[in-house]
Amino acid sequence: xxxxxxxxxxxxxxxxxxxxxxxxxxxxxxxxxxxxxxxxxxxxxxxxxxxxxxxxxxxxxxxxxxxxxxxxxxxxxxxxxxxxxxxxxxxxxxxxxxxxxxxxxxxxxxxxxxxxxxxxxxxxxxxxxxxxxxxxxxxxxxxxxxxxxxxxxxxxxxxxxxxxxxxxxxxxxxxxxxxxxxxxxxxxxxxxxxxxxxxxxxxxxxxxxxxxxxxxxxxxxxxxxxxxxxxxxx
Numbered sequence: 728x729x730x731x732x733x734x735x736x737x738x739x740x741x742x743x744x745x746x747x748x749x750x751x752x753x754x755x756x757x758x759x760x761x762x763x764x765x766x767x768x769x770x771x772x773x774x775x776x777x778x779x780x781x782x783x784x785x786x787x788x789x790x791x792x793x794x795x796x797x798x799x800x801x802x803x804x805x806x807x808x809x810x811x812x813x814x815x816x817x818x819x820x821x822x823x824x825x826x827x828x829x830x831x832x833x834x835x836x837x838x839x840x841x842x843x844x845x846x847x848x849x850x851x852x853x854x855x856x857x858x859x860x861x862x863x864x865x866x867x868x869x870x871x872x873x874x875x876x877x878x879x880x881x882x883x884x885x886x887x888x889x890x891x892x893x894x895x896x897x898x899x900x901x902x903x904x905x906x907x908x909x910x911x912x913x914x915x916x917x918x919x920x921x922x923x924x925x926x927x928x929x930x931x932x933x934x935x936x937x938x939x940x941x942x943x944x945x946x947x948x949x950x951x952x953x954x955x956x957x958x959x960x961x
Contacts, residue, residue, distance in 0.1 A: 810839075810842075814838075814839065815831065816830055816831065816832060816834045816838055816839075816840060816916075816920075816926075817829060817830055817831060817834075817840055817841065817893065817926050818831050819893075819896045820925075822898055822925035822927075823898075823925055824898040824899070824900070824925070824927070825898065826896060827896055827897065827898040827925045827926070827927070828840065828841070828893065828896050828897045828898070828925065828926040829923065829924070829925050829926070830920050830921065830922050830923060830924050830925075830926060831922065832922050833919065833920065833921055833922050834916045834919065834920035834921075834926075835916065835919055836916050836917065836918050836919050837915055837916060838915060838916050839908075839911065839913045839914070839915050840893075840897070840905050840913070840914045840915060840916060840926050841892075841893040841894045841897065841913065841914050842893075842894065842911075842912065842913045842914075843894055843907070843912050843913055843914065844912060845871060845882075845884075845890060845892030845894065845895070846890065846892075847884055847885045847886045847889060847890035848871060848882050848883065848884055848885060848890065848892075849882070849883060849885050850873070850880050850881070850882055850883075851880065851881065851883050852879055852880060852881075853874070853875060853879055853880065853881050853956070853957075854879070856881070856883070857957065861953065861954070864953065864957075865953045867881075867883055867884070868881065868939060868953060868956075869895065869953075870891065870892065870895035870896075871883060871884060871892065871895065872894075872895070872938075872939060872940055873938075873939075874938075874939030874940075874956060875938075875939060875956060876935075876938055876939065894914065897914060897926060897927065897928055898925065898927050898928075899927065899928065899929065899930040899944050899948075900927035900928070900929060901929060901931075902927075903917065903927045903928045903929045903932075904916065904917060904918055904920055904924070904926060904927055905917055905920075905926050905927060905928045906928060906929075906932070906933070907928065907932065907933040914926075914928055914933075930944040931944060931945075939956065
């Protein structure tokens with residue numbers, strides 16, 4: 728967020744507070760909060776502003792965002808905000824590799840195909856899914872990914888009926904037409920795509936080696952792979 732010098736001191740402090748607390752909200756570690764808040768409060772004192780504004784502002788923003796099912800980063804990152812209807816390029820459909828993402832119109836190079844972090848999701852322990860039917864676990868893992876990442880954790884939906892992420896449908900190809908954009912945390916078109924063409928990405932380039940999706944692709948997408956991430960006999 729650029730500061731062009733036209734903002735008031737309070738506006739600049741509030742903007743800075745939002746950015747600092749955005750980072751803090753992405754990591755609930757107390758050490759991070761302890762490190763960022765004192766720095767922010769010292770800055771506010773130097774400007775003659777009550778440092779508790781930072782605490783109140785951050786708490787209010789995070790609470791409001793949580794109630795909406797989102798996160799604080801969505802307030803300042805355009806790629807985390809809801810996608811405008813004019814920016815829709817793909818939909819789930821029949822592709823060469825089964826159900827995938829098919830272009831509903833021509834797509835310019837660099838256009839965002841889909842974001843990589845699904846809304847309405849949370850990280851839980853894998854052990855908490857032990858009692859679920861294997862088919863349910865497989866569905867969750869294939870669509871929400873992030874299995875055993877970080878170790879012992881996985882991503883699950885907070886509202887299954889409203890939260891199907893588009894990213895869960897993109898298929899793997901060793902000759903992909905899309906790629907992962909680290910800065911935007913999104914899949915983007917690596918070349919112009921035509922209407923009706925399937926959007927694909929190379930899982931070996933997009934995913935970290937050792938991740939569930941990377942390992943699953945390495946097995947040739949064996950239907951038995953889902954069982955290898957659980958210790959109990961299914």
